[in-house]
Amino acid sequence: MTETLLLQFATAILFIPLVSFLILIFFGKKLSKKSSLVGLTLIGSTLLLSLIIFFTKLNFFHDATIDYTFTWVNFGSSEITIDLGIMIDNMTAVMLVVVTLVSFLVHLFSISYMEGDIRYSRYFAFLGIFSFSMLGIILTNNFFMMYVFWELVGLSSYLLIGHWYEKTSAANAAKKAFIVNRVGDIGMFTGIMILWSTFATFSFDEVFHGLSLGILPFDSTAWLTAAGILIFCGAVGKSAQFPLHVWLPDAMEGPTPVSALIHAATMVAAGVYLVARVFPLFTADALIVIAYIGVITAFISATIAMAQNDIKKVLAYSTVSQLGYMIMGLGVGGFTSGFFHLVTHASFKAGLFLGSGSVIYAMHHVLHHHNDHHTDPQDIRNMGGLKKKMPITFWTFLVFTLAISGVPLTSGFLSKDDILAGTLAFSDLTGHTLIPIIAFTVAGLTAFYMFRLLILTFFGTHKDENRLNEIHESPWQMTTPLIIFAALSFFFFYSPSPTSASDGWFYNAIEKPESVVPENVSAASIESFEEAVHHNHGTAMFLSLTVAGLGILTAFVTYYWKKINPEKIMNTFPSLHRFLSMKWYFDEFYDRTVIWFTMMTAKVLAWFDFKIIDGIVNGVATVSRITANGSGKFDNAVVDGLVNLTAYSIGFFGLILRTVQTGKVQSYLAFAIVGALMIFFFFN
Amino acid sequence: MSLVVSLQHFIFVSAILLSLGVYAILTRRNAIMVLMGIELILNSANINFVAFSRFGGMDVNGHLAAIFVIFLAACEAAVALAIVLNIYKQFNTVNVDEVATMKD
Amino acid sequence: MNMLSLYDYIFYFLAFVVIGSSFVVVFSRNIIYSAFALLFTFFGVAGFYVLLSADFLAITQLLIYVGGILVLLLFGVMLTNKVVDVDIKSSTIKTLPASIISALLAGLLCGIFYVTNWYTVPTNPELLNNTTAIAIGHAFISTWILPFEVASVVLLVAMLGAVIIARREKGPEVN
Numbered sequence: 001m002t003e004t005l006l007l008q009f010a011t012a013i014l015f016i017p018l019v020s021f022l023i024l025i026f027f028g029k030k031l032s033k034k035s036s037l038v039g040l041t042l043i044g045s046t047l048l049l050s051l052i053i054f055f056t057k058l059n060f061f062h063d064a065t066i067d068y069t070f071t072w073v074n075f076g077s078s079e080i081t082i083d084l085g086i087m088i089d090n091m092t093a094v095m096l097v098v099v100t101l102v103s104f105l106v107h108l109f110s111i112s113y114m115e116g117d118i119r120y121s122r123y124f125a126f127l128g129i130f131s132f133s134m135l136g137i138i139l140t141n142n143f144f145m146m147y148v149f150w151e152l153v154g155l156s157s158y159l160l161i162g163h164w165y166e167k168t169s170a171a172n173a174a175k176k177a178f179i180v181n182r183v184g185d186i187g188m189f190t191g192i193m194i195l196w197s198t199f200a201t202f203s204f205d206e207v208f209h210g211l212s213l214g215i216l217p218f219d220s221t222a223w224l225t226a227a228g229i230l231i232f233c234g235a236v237g238k239s240a241q242f243p244l245h246v247w248l249p250d251a252m253e254g255p256t257p258v259s260a261l262i263h264a265a266t267m268v269a270a271g272v273y274l275v276a277r278v279f280p281l282f283t284a285d286a287l288i289v290i291a292y293i294g295v296i297t298a299f300i301s302a303t304i305a306m307a308q309n310d311i312k313k314v315l316a317y318s319t320v321s322q323l324g325y326m327i328m329g330l331g332v333g334g335f336t337s338g339f340f341h342l343v344t345h346a347s348f349k350a351g352l353f354l355g356s357g358s359v360i361y362a363m364h365h366v367l368h369h370h371n372d373h374h375t376d377p378q379d380i381r382n383m384g385g386l387k388k389k390m391p392i393t394f395w396t397f398l399v400f401t402l403a404i405s406g407v408p409l410t411s412g413f414l415s416k417d418d419i420l421a422g423t424l425a426f427s428d429l430t431g432h433t434l435i436p437i438i439a440f441t442v443a444g445l446t447a448f449y450m451f452r453l454l455i456l457t458f459f460g461t462h463k464d465e466n467r468l469n470e471i472h473e474s475p476w477q478m479t480t481p482l483i484i485f486a487a488l489s490f491f492f493f494y495s496p497s498p499t500s501a502s503d504g505w506f507y508n509a510i511e512k513p514e515s516v517v518p519e520n521v522s523a524a525s526i527e528s529f530e531e532a533v534h535h536n537h538g539t540a541m542f543l544s545l546t547v548a549g550l551g552i553l554t555a556f557v558t559y560y561w562k563k564i565n566p567e568k569i570m571n572t573f574p575s576l577h578r579f580l581s582m583k584w585y586f587d588e589f590y591d592r593t594v595i596w597f598t599m600m601t602a603k604v605l606a607w608f609d610f611k612i613i614d615g616i617v618n619g620v621a622t623v624s625r626i627t628a629n630g631s632g633k634f635d636n637a638v639v640d641g642l643v644n645l646t647a648y649s650i651g652f653f654g655l656i657l658r659t660v661q662t663g664k665v666q667s668y669l670a671f672a673i674v675g676a677l678m679i680f681f682f683f684n
Numbered sequence: 685m686s687l688v689v690s691l692q693h694f695i696f697v698s699a700i701l702l703s704l705g706v707y708a709i710l711t712r713r714n715a716i717m718v719l720m721g722i723e724l725i726l727n728s729a730n731i732n733f734v735a736f737s738r739f740g741g742m743d744v745n746g747h748l749a750a751i752f753v754i755f756l757a758a759c760e761a762a763v764a765l766a767i768v769l770n771i772y773k774q775f776n777t778v779n780v781d782e783v784a785t786m787k788d
Numbered sequence: 789m790n791m792l793s794l795y796d797y798i799f800y801f802l803a804f805v806v807i808g809s810s811f812v813v814v815f816s817r818n819i820i821y822s823a824f825a826l827l828f829t830f831f832g833v834a835g836f837y838v839l840l841s842a843d844f845l846a847i848t849q850l851l852i853y854v855g856g857i858l859v860l861l862l863f864g865v866m867l868t869n870k871v872v873d874v875d876i877k878s879s880t881i882k883t884l885p886a887s888i889i890s891a892l893l894a895g896l897l898c899g900i901f902y903v904t905n906w907y908t909v910p911t912n913p914e915l916l917n918n919t920t921a922i923a924i925g926h927a928f929i930s931t932w933i934l935p936f937e938v939a940s941v942v943l944l945v946a947m948l949g950a951v952i953i954a955r956r957e958k959g960p961e962v963n
Contacts, residue, residue, distance in 0.1 A: 704811065
């Protein structure tokens, strides 16, 4: 096993999904049912290769970064080139496995979930192009390819959200996701351009190297901070951070497996991955911005999640909230913990979405059977009591819920606990106490709304007993992925100790990169931060267990034992509830401000176009019409008169001469010959 | 005028051929006969060209003119016959004196 | 009076063939006879070309006139006369004025040809025995290159035109 071989494997991993896309998009109609198998086989092979790379990399090339670069464009001189290339470090290896594993399981799940869909093969084709672009983001070693694949991911997300584009809401959600992402991407583009204009290279390593030599963009730390924050904007868009988080809940209009793959496990994690990838160039100021964005996002979406009734919306907001956690973790300097949370979250959130998909699938079939098209199969108020009917779904869902709530023995506990310890350490070192306070609150809220979801869906009684009896467990293609994800949500995959992840392979493999920012005014050097984390570990664990326990308890008291009537609380604070269920009025706010402003500008410009520009054009037109009228009259009367006179006179003579024209060729020829003869005679 | 063949002999023949062609065109009603008359006229012209060439120092340019006449005759025959066929389809006759609707 | 050579006899024979057959062409009532008589006219003219040392033209005359144009004319006769209809005779009109005009034309031309003092150049006998094909080929690709190319285009256009015109669907009935 050599480095070259690993690179070849990585290239294969990158392009196999593209092959899958091409096959399915061109021959999908012919393959029809078999297209899922094509997609599954190809993505399965990438999973195998990824596992090979993963184990080889961590066992034999633990500290090496395998890199391959070639020049793509050469601008005349050899000084300015655009290089493309791929690199494999430990982070890449981990992400490869995460993405291909989730993608593979989602493919498997989709086989029965999407059965009978009119665009069955196209769905798998789009999954292929998504995997291709996501793997591109992971494997790239430069900003240029990162940006290209970033946009490709946005495109495939757009295509998959709009898979059922006949539904207006799905089409609108796809557009919204695309446009909101563009806003973030413009920032990212600007950031990349700032770096390019200084370093004339897109390569991560070369940029970091340049920075470590003390070269700053436009010779100022402020510009470096700006570049960092602008690049982070891309992550804000893609990872649905405040204030661009509004697209993700709407994106739930797409098929549920897509939500699991793209909007829970992989694509939204791309933002986090980006932040981790360019982590060395963030200045302390930029990191604080990142931390606060993360914490605000986590809080806002956790509160909104409590008031939602759509099972997928709850999960969507929980995703946004957890992404906020990761961003916050990175922002406070807990590089490994933030990235670790990405990995653990990928498995249990993908599991949650697939579990919800399984529930929706079952609900949908029953409703369809009864020709009931009014009841929403995704509304948790219409569920309840599914525990007995769907045992596998229930037990796996329970594991995922425990993991996301941060209950011990789960992977979520490990990562979340570490992030929380990081926030405590950060506040110790810098005095930003708001961050840990909100972070712990959010942990409690998460436990509450997740258990609310679990209890309302699986416990209690169903509204209609007859219908409940018809609900049954989903087929094996759907339950297998659930079981695998559930298994991956336990701690022993990541660390031998159920209380601390720092002894596991993960913390060995992923190390916080040295910051390359010169005269780093970072609040804490890495050592003191690590120490502070260690110091706060016990406190964090105790506090997080307390708040999670409180959250779970509240959920059970309210929804299981029904000691507290949630209606009553809602009625006590009606405005608060409306505020939460209306998602903090973000959409309305954007409608009234950004969109209103855009529309008004468009209207003003349209008015200007219609009145002023068209006015000028029309004025010119009127003047020329009047002139044309005048000259037309002259033409008609005088010129045409003359012409007509000529014509009439010719016509008159023609009438006389017409008698000669017999219409017979012979007579014409006779005339001609007689004429010729006469010429001979006369001019002899 | 001697009986030994000279330029005049050839062009006399060509003149007679020409008059016969003219006569055919003038008297015949059938369009195809008219075409045959035209072919006769063209042939007479060709004889002239070649004869002048032969007695004018064997200059090959006369031959070339004759060749161009032949190829134009071929074009003319093809197009004219196509037109005649079309006229036949349209009027169910090929008599040129009956096909005089252009007059009106 | 000079002795008549074989050349002269052949000329008179060919002149008889040409004029006689063209009389048949013009005066025959049956259009099929006319067409076949035309064949002999063309042969006779080809013979003239041989007499005039125009070997290439003689062959061309046979190939194009006899092989092409005459066959086309015959096709035209076949296609425009109902075969079941025995009457493929071709009627004539205004024979008297036409005879006068033609006779006048012939007389006038012959008179002019006779009285004109033709300028002739004695020809190198060597030249007469050689083929003209080489000289014609050279002339075609040097002096006459433009007419030659135009001729090819004209042939193409004529071919296309003939096909399109002959294929045209029957239009609205005139008459």
